[in-house]
Amino acid sequence: MRIARRLFLLLILLSARAEAETIVTASIDRDTITVGDPIRLTVRLEAQAGENAALPVIDDERIAPFEILEVSPIQEETAGGVRRVSRAYRITAFRTGAHEIPSFRSDAGGEASAPIPVAVLSIGIDPSGEIRDVKPPIAFGRGPLVYVLPALLLLLAAAAALFVLRLRKRKKIPAPVLGPVDLRPAHVIAAERIGRLESEHAASAGVPRAFYFKLSSIVREYLDRRFALPAPERTTREILREIRKESIEPETTGLLRALFLRCDLVKFRGNEPPRAEAENALREARTFVEKTRERGAEREEGAA
Secondary structure (H helix, E strand, O other), X not given: OHHHHHHHHHHHHHHHHHHHOOEEEEEEOOOEEEOOOOEEEEEEEEEEOXXXXXXXXOOHHHHOOEEEEEEOOOEEEEEOOEEEEXXXXXXXXXXXXXXXXXXXXXXXOOEXXXXXXXXXXXXXXXXXXOEOOOOOOOOXXXXXXHXXXXXXXXXXXXXXXXXXXXXXXXXXXXXXOOOOOOOOOHHHHHHHHHHHHHHHHHHOOOOOHHHHHHHHHHHHHHHHHHHOOOHHXXXXXXXXXXXXXXXXXXXXXXXXXXXXXXXXXXXXXXXXXXXXXXXXXXXXXXXXXXXXOOOHHHHHHHHO
């Protein structure tokens, strides 16, 4: 009788421990992508309502070679004495190969999520998974123009150089006229330019590629004025690496990363996103400028 009672108490303790265990799970919407394509990663946590368990912290270093493009707000609900918390991330990878999203565990312990394999394919691979054949070289005939044309071009270049030298000797080149310098804060200039671009977008029927070129240029010039970062001459990857040195929240950096990704997909891959994507890009640019504006500039504007 005493042994049976002890076994019964042991079963109760094991059952209570199993119910109180914190469980973390992770899932993605697809496991095969091409370079730069975003996927949705959802991380969920289940724990007893009285436990103070939190979702694991996820950043670029933890999920490398994947990068976080956007972070959604935390969703939480409690039902039947169980607390359920979830958060979604838009991530991508710029390196091909068979990668893996690592497992995640809550700081409170408990069961960790299982690793998730993801295949990142090159853009040069067709839908069947085979590498596209290399196109053969184009053959050009070797006629007389192959030799005569370069000689004529050299003669024309020499004649043009002599003509320019003679013009410079006859009259002095006037000094360059410097235009006015805009001394307003960087965020004021950027907000004004974004507003003009938004008006042009509203008046147009479609979304031309020039829209994304202009929006990318506005944000890059804002980074140059605001953080002294020569963004107009840097690549997107170089900008995102150097902007980490500034005191900017990861979610704000994610806005900039998502904005540049939208623009680069149109500029370099020829994507034609819908009109709603352009409106999202304008909103991301305006939010990034507002969150990174120089707060001391508000007092200066008021004094002026």
